[in-house]
Amino acid sequence: MSTSDSLHFQYTVSKDDFTHAGSASSDVKNKLKKMNVSAAAVRKVSIAMYEGEINMIIHAYGGTIDVDIYEDRIVMCLKDTGPGIANIEEAMQEGFSTAPADVINLGFGAGMGLPNMRNNTDEFQIESEVGVGTTVTMTVYF
Amino acid sequence: MDDKQKFFHSVYLDKDKCRGCITCIKTCPTQAIRVRNGKAHIIKEFCIDCGECIRHCPHYAKQANFDQMDALDAFKYKVALPPPSLYGQFNHLDDVNIILTALTMIGFDDVFEVGAAAELVSDATRKYLAEHPDPKILISTACPTVTRLIRIRFPELLDNLLPLQPPVEVAAQIARKRAVEKTGLKPEEIGIAFISPCPSKVTAQRDPLGMKESNIDAVLAVKDVYPMMLSAMKKAQKDPLDYCLSGKIGVGWGHTGGEAAGVLLDNYIAADGIENVVRVLEDLEDEKFQMDIRFVELNSCPGGCVGGVLNVENPFAASSKLKHLKKYLPVALSHPEDYTQNPEMELTEKIAYEPVYMLGNSMLESINNMVRMEKLLRVLPGIDCGGCGAPTCKALVEDHIRGKGDIHSCTELLRRYYLYGEDAFEALEEENNL
Numbered sequence: 001m002s003t004s005d006s007l008h009f010q011y012t013v014s015k016d017d018f019t020h021a022g023s024a025s026s027d028v029k030n031k032l033k034k035m036n037v038s039a040a041a042v043r044k045v046s047i048a049m050y051e052g053e054i055n056m057i058i059h060a061y062g063g064t065i066d067v068d069i070y071e072d073r074i075v076m077c078l079k080d081t082g083p084g085i086a087n088i089e090e091a092m093q094e095g096f097s098t099a100p101a102d103v104i105n106l107g108f109g110a111g112m113g114l115p116n117m118r119n120n121t122d123e124f125q126i127e128s129e130v131g132v133g134t135t136v137t138m139t140v141y142f
Numbered sequence: 143m144d145d146k147q148k149f150f151h152s153v154y155l156d157k158d159k160c161r162g163c164i165t166c167i168k169t170c171p172t173q174a175i176r177v178r179n180g181k182a183h184i185i186k187e188f189c190i191d192c193g194e195c196i197r198h199c200p201h202y203a204k205q206a207n208f209d210q211m212d213a214l215d216a217f218k219y220k221v222a223l224p225p226p227s228l229y230g231q232f233n234h235l236d237d238v239n240i241i242l243t244a245l246t247m248i249g250f251d252d253v254f255e256v257g258a259a260a261e262l263v264s265d266a267t268r269k270y271l272a273e274h275p276d277p278k279i280l281i282s283t284a285c286p287t288v289t290r291l292i293r294i295r296f297p298e299l300l301d302n303l304l305p306l307q308p309p310v311e312v313a314a315q316i317a318r319k320r321a322v323e324k325t326g327l328k329p330e331e332i333g334i335a336f337i338s339p340c341p342s343k344v345t346a347q348r349d350p351l352g353m354k355e356s357n358i359d360a361v362l363a364v365k366d367v368y369p370m371m372l373s374a375m376k377k378a379q380k381d382p383l384d385y386c387l388s389g390k391i392g393v394g395w396g397h398t399g400g401e402a403a404g405v406l407l408d409n410y411i412a413a414d415g416i417e418n419v420v421r422v423l424e425d426l427e428d429e430k431f432q433m434d435i436r437f438v439e440l441n442s443c444p445g446g447c448v449g450g451v452l453n454v455e456n457p458f459a460a461s462s463k464l465k466h467l468k469k470y471l472p473v474a475l476s477h478p479e480d481y482t483q484n485p486e487m488e489l490t491e492k493i494a495y496e497p498v499y500m501l502g503n504s505m506l507e508s509i510n511n512m513v514r515m516e517k518l519l520r521v522l523p524g525i526d527c528g529g530c531g532a533p534t535c536k537a538l539v540e541d542h543i544r545g546k547g548d549i550h551s552c553t554e555l556l557r558r559y560y561l562y563g564e565d566a567f568e569a570l571e572e573e574n575n576l
Contacts, residue, residue: 006509007509007512007513007516022428022430025428026424026428029427029428031512033295033499034499034500034501034508034512035500035501035502035505035508035509035512036500036502036503036504036505036507036508037505039297039298039495040298042298043298043427046427046428047428047429050428050430069509069512070509071505071506071509072505108432110432142505
């Protein structure tokens with residue numbers, strides 16, 4: 001049997017698709033559960049990725065999530081196609097939210113998405129350009 | 143404990159009746175069944191004794207092992223433990239005492255209601271919640287199937303399990319104590335029999351989780367006891383004795399929401415039906431509930447214990463009958479000193495995670511196997527027809543990787559080869575040998 005360096009998965013997330021919100025993070029979680037990863041690490045990954053997925057549904061125009069699983073870590077790259085974040089520092093604050101009222105009524109939009117993603121990952125990077133899109137890269141070590 | 147005992151199951155297959163159809167493999171919530179050589183085999187590590195295969199098998203080939211009355215022959219004094227769900231099995235019943243009296247006419251010396259013990263468990267649950275703010279969310283341990291599901295699929299939620307014994311175990315302790323006091327016999331001379339609505343209670347008696355051993359001596363099936371009771375009840379209704387010790391809360395445990403209602407809190411979730419239970423557990427695990435929850439009641443069967451596969455009555459009719467019976471009862475009956483003293487309420491052992499679904503012994507092996515799996519999955523048709531005997535293409539590939547199955551058993555690829563000359567087996571071979 002050959003040795004593979006990483007395991008790659010790609011998921012497509014559609015704007016406003018609340019019905020399937022969390023299906024990508026749920027799939028990754030169920031894969032990790034079969035893979036000698038501690039329950040605590042699985043939990044961190046699934047919370048961080050779920051929050052990211054929800055952000056793409058609420059704020060962005062949809063996008064893709066690339067997941068790479070290595071022996072010692074998982075890297076999740078969430079890339080959307082806009083609208084982009086004007087002030088990242090402000091967006092990273094707990095409780096800061098630009099979610100519309102209808103979304104808040106669904107129980108989302110508490111302004112904890114990005115902070116939760118940062119708090120549940122070991123490495124967190126966010127790049128954004130208004131009118132272009134946002135890319136978040138998160139790493140969790142096992 | 144060896145694996146054979148650890149994964150004991152009451153559910154079994156009547157091979158003569160099994161036709162090798164795919165009904166059970168498709169309805170099993172843990173993908174624990176495979177059709178091999180024309181017969182449905184249970185993978186014991188995956189099975190949680192939910193009884194869905196028994197519920198759905200069109201040929202009645204899936205059954206459950208139960209004790210019969212003669213299992214109590216060796217005991218000098220026999221006590222029946224009827225669950226509240228049993229009360230929903232009979233028509234035109236206004237008085238629980240008729241059922242309880244009938245039980246003493248078909249071979250039991252005494253009865254003690256599981257519902258009465260359930261009220262003590264409700265008390266203990268309230269106390270536990272008040273004394274333990276952490277973890278915030280507690281999940282009921284009353285349904286053995288749910289506990290078994292959590293131990294193989296939701297390790298992160300094991301700490302959320304309410305560490306209290308199920309009502310039936312508390313009932314068995316009290317019943318034995320009372321019988322010893324009443325008769326002067328030794329505890330081991332008393333035979334305690336639970337009349338069960340489901341196979342998982344047999345499993346829980348043989349291999350209890352969270353405790354060393356069960357206090358119950360035999361588990362009978364409602365469907366076996368029911369016919370005997372019908373005629374006895376005719377006699378019993380003339381002059382029923384006063385055995386009833388449970389109130390609304392105790393009887394309520396027989397259907398969904400009853401246990402949660404006994405906790406006397408508003409912030410609870412109560413779900414039933416195994417696929418709904420899985421959904422709630424998935425969302426709990428992901429912390430998706432954006433609301434205040436303190437208690438979670440989960441029942442594997444639709445409608446709660448009234449939906450157990452060994453019952454006689456339609457679960458929803460049975461549930462309605464319980465509501466009717468509750469109308470005439472006090473909220474909870476006061477618990478006389480003589481039987482409430484010191485039953486063991488808490489679980490004594492930690493319930494450990496059983497990682498039965500692992501794809502490798504190390505992370506590297508798991509990654510390699512997962513890579514192989516993804517490649518093989520791309521060759522397989524992905525229609526999850528069940529023709530190979532596994533419930534899905536993915537399950538077939540996982541079996542193959544674990545050395546428990548063979549991807550070449552794909553009937554759809556064979557069909558395509560035979561009808562259209564499409565040969566996918568070469569590609570399969572290529573990915574397999576990587």
